[in-house]
Amino acid sequence: MTNRIDTDRLTHITERATMLQAQTRGVYETLREVQDQIRLLVRQRQATAMQLEDLRIKDTGDLERQDARIEALRRVAAEREKQHAAALEKSTPAYRLAERCLAYARERGVKLPTEHHLATGLIGAIGQ
Amino acid sequence: MKKLLSAFKSAPAISAADVETVRERIVALTEERARIEALPRPPEETLERLEAFLDECVDRADLSYFTGKFRWGTASSLPVLNAEGGAILALALISYCCRDVVMSRLGEIVADQFEGKQFATAEEQARLLAEADAEILQLSKAEERAIRAAEAAGVSIARREDAMPAVVLSFDEDLAA
Numbered sequence: 681m682t683n684r685i686d687t688d689r690l691t692h693i694t695e696r697a698t699m700l701q702a703q704t705r706g707v708y709e710t711l712r713e714v715q716d717q718i719r720l721l722v723r724q725r726q727a728t729a730m731q732l733e734d735l736r737i738k739d740t741g742d743l744e745r746q747d748a749r750i751e752a753l754r755r756v757a758a759e760r761e762k763q764h765a766a767a768l769e770k771s772t773p774a775y776r777l778a779e780r781c782l783a784y785a786r787e788r789g790v791k792l793p794t795e796h797h798l799a800t801g802l803i804g805a806i807g808q
Numbered sequence: 809m810k811k812l813l814s815a816f817k818s819a820p821a822i823s824a825a826d827v828e829t830v831r832e833r834i835v836a837l838t839e840e841r842a843r844i845e846a847l848p849r850p851p852e853e854t855l856e857r858l859e860a861f862l863d864e865c866v867d868r869a870d871l872s873y874f875t876g877k878f879r880w881g882t883a884s885s886l887p888v889l890n891a892e893g894g895a896i897l898a899l900a901l902i903s904y905c906c907r908d909v910v911m912s913r914l915g916e917i918v919a920d921q922f923e924g925k926q927f928a929t930a931e932e933q934a935r936l937l938a939e940a941d942a943e944i945l946q947l948s949k950a951e952e953r954a955i956r957a958a959e960a961a962g963v964s965i966a967r968r969e970d971a972m973p974a975v976v977l978s979f980d981e982d983l984a985a
Contacts, residue, residue: 683974684978684979684982685977685978686977686978686979689976689977690977693967693976693977770966772969773966773967773968773969774966774967774969776969777967777968777969777970777971777973777976780969780973781973781976781977783973784973784974784977785973785977
C-alpha cells in the first residue's frame with residue numbers, strides 16, 4: 681500500500697462532515713427555539729393562573745387553551761429531539777473520521793487549505 | 809475471506825448489506841488482534857524474566873550500605889528502610905541463600921497459571937499480529953472499494969468513524985487488492 685494521499689477525497693470527506701454538522705446544528709437550533717417557546721408559554725400560563733386567582737375569576741378557558749398549546753409544542757419538541765439524535769448519529773462518525781483523516785494528512789506533511797479545517801466541533805455537546 | 813474479497817471485486821451492484829458483512833469480519837478480526845496482543849509469553853520466558861528480575865535485585869542491593877547502617881545505634885533504634893529498597897534487599901538476600909528453591913516454587917506457580925492457557929513467543933505474536941493486520945487491511949480496502957462503487961452508482965454509504973485514514977484517503981488504483 682502506498683502512502684499517497686488523495687487530497688480531493690480528503691476535501692470530500694471533510695465537506696461531507698461539515699455539511700452533516702451544519703444539518704445537525706440546524707435541527708438543534710429549531711429544537712432550542714421550540715424549547716424557548718415552551719418556557720415562555722409556561723411562564724405566561726403561570727401569570728394567567730395568578731391573575732385569575734387574584735381576581736377570583738373562574739377559568740374562562742384561557743388556561744385550557746394555553747395548556748393545549750404547551751402540550752402541542754411539547755410534542756413538536758419530542759419530534760425535534762428524535763431528529764436531532766438521528767442527525768447526531770450520522771454527523772458524529774463523519775466528523776470523527778474527518779478529524780482522523782485531517783490529522784493523518786497533516787502528519788504526512790500534506791498542506792491543507794483552511795477550508796479543510798473542521799472549525800465547529802461536535803454539535804452534540806451544545807446545551808446538553 | 810478470499811471468496812468475500814473476490815465478490816467485492818466483481819460484483820456489479822454493491823449493497824449496504826455487503827459492506828456490513830465485511831465490517832462484521834473487520835470487527836471480528838480486530839477483536840482477534842486484541843486477543844493476540846494480550847497473549848502472555850510462554851512459561852519458560854516468564855521464568856527467564858523472573859530470574860532476570862532476581863539477578864537485577866542482587867545487582868541493585870547494596871549490602872555494604874545495608875550493613876553499614878547497623879554500625880551505630882542500639883538494638884532499640886534499628887535503621888529504617890524504604891519499601892522499595894527493603895523489597896530489593898529481601899529478594900537479593902533470598903536469591904543469595906536459596907535461588908534454586910525459589911525458582912522451583914515459582915516454576916510450579918507459573919505452570920499452574922499457564923495450565924490450559926494459550927501463549928506466544930514474541931516472534932509468534934509478531935507474526936500473528938502481522939497476519940491479522942494484513943487481513944484487516946485487505947478487508948478495509950475491499951470495504952472502501954465497495955463504498956466508492958456504491959457512491960458511483962448514486963448510493964451513499966457512511967464510512968466507519970474508525971476506518972483507516974490510509975485506506976480512505978488512497979487513490980482508486982492504490983486500493984486494488
